Amino acid sequence: MRSIEEFRNFFLKGYLDYRPNLVVDCAIFGYDCEHLLVLLVKDKIVTKWCLPGGYIRKEENLEQAAARVTNERTGIDNLFLKQFKTFGDVGRNCNKGSWDESKLEELAGIKVDGDNWLNGETASVGFYAVTDILNAQPSIDFLSSECRWFPVNEVPLLGFDHDDMLKEALRAMRMHLYHYPIGKALLQQKFTLKDIKQLYETLSGKKLNPTNFPVKLQSLGLLTKLSEKKSIGGHRSPTYYKFDNEAYEKALNEGLVLV
């Protein structure tokens, strides 16, 4: 929402452009080599921090809606977005009693009555993505006052059922580490086995057997060893690797078992 007009139009006539009863919410994880972060938004009419999300335009499928929402929040295209769970508890409704109606009136002079299209029971399809925080530019719009990264272990109490969503997103992402390759958007073009171990440790949130993931990725043909070594000034210069693009894309589509 860029302006008060767009905002008013969405509340009063959004049913012309958007599907009712269904939204997408996105846990966008950020990686900065050492920490795992998550992008949170503070809306002007919601009292708590939330995962970014929004309604689905009538011409979009769920994946396209999630891509648009994350693009609006981070400026990144082509995020590897993964659906992880849909949340549909009775009364989770984003649009009833979960926001401060007085702020809505104050901000845009709107009173949402019982017949409003936003008032129905609304399920949310959860997506997650992982990005290098350097590629992202968190941004706010008319409706939001803040948008920024939080370390995943220092997240405040979230609005609606987003605490549960974030927990489930983390759980799914950590399960998927064993079944989808990751790293092409998070590592430099060439990297050492130590870099990849660091990546998996940060994402999984635990210390790993030093050879586990790198060795498995190599044995499945996803890593190509380069002749170049990283110059670290010492006597043991680590070798650089890169991803084999074809094997990487294939594994991304078909899945694999890193065990």
Next chain:
Amino acid sequence: MRSIEEFRNFFLKGYLDYRPNLVVDCAIFGYDCEHLLVLLVKDKIVTKWCLPGGYIRKEENLEQAAARVTNERTGIDNLFLKQFKTFGDVGRNCNKGSWDESKLEELAGIKVDGDNWLNGETASVGFYAVTDILNAQPSIDFLSSECRWFPVNEVPLLGFDHDDMLKEALRAMRMHLYHYPIGKALLQQKFTLKDIKQLYETLSGKKLNPTNFPVKLQSLGLLTKLSEKKSIGGHRSPTYYKFDNEAYEKALNEGLVLV
């Protein structure tokens, strides 16, 4: 739907009892020691076989709706139902052009007009479950003409986007084999390591290293060795095992990594 009255009422006034725009569909996998099967339904007004599914009652959450639908189809309570993906492509709509309207009129004298509550874009939340086929009693209702098991590799072309759903359900179930214990409802109370290997091979659809899953389950404390051995008449009687209930339930809730 048990009667023509219930059926007519659902079509014409279902919006009073059910949420619009969202359904659940369930891939119910059946295990008979040697084969992996899936339960399909033939509706009288749909021209192809489908996964069983239905609308969500207003007082239900998604999991409860899936449990009700599978219970109506199989008679089983307490299935381990897992959400795997939500399907929301534009036009996938279960309720427009995907069924034979002349049969609807023939069957119940109903013409569904453009304003009908079933006509909106409808997303489907996919669940899967795995059950011993001996525990299930496939059953039909007023709306369906057949309901039976098909081997997963002999499934006919399905209606709507259910081919894709079934593929994704299989993929998710096979990924989950590495992260959730399975077997309590599929094996006898006591079983041999060979039984558990057979279970994992049938479910995963591939030959496995004979010690892989059984050894990992043991090392994580999920299996308890019994003193009793299976009498097979030969000189090498295999030992019986059982699941450790507490460890099993904990792993079911928290997940694990069988690698």
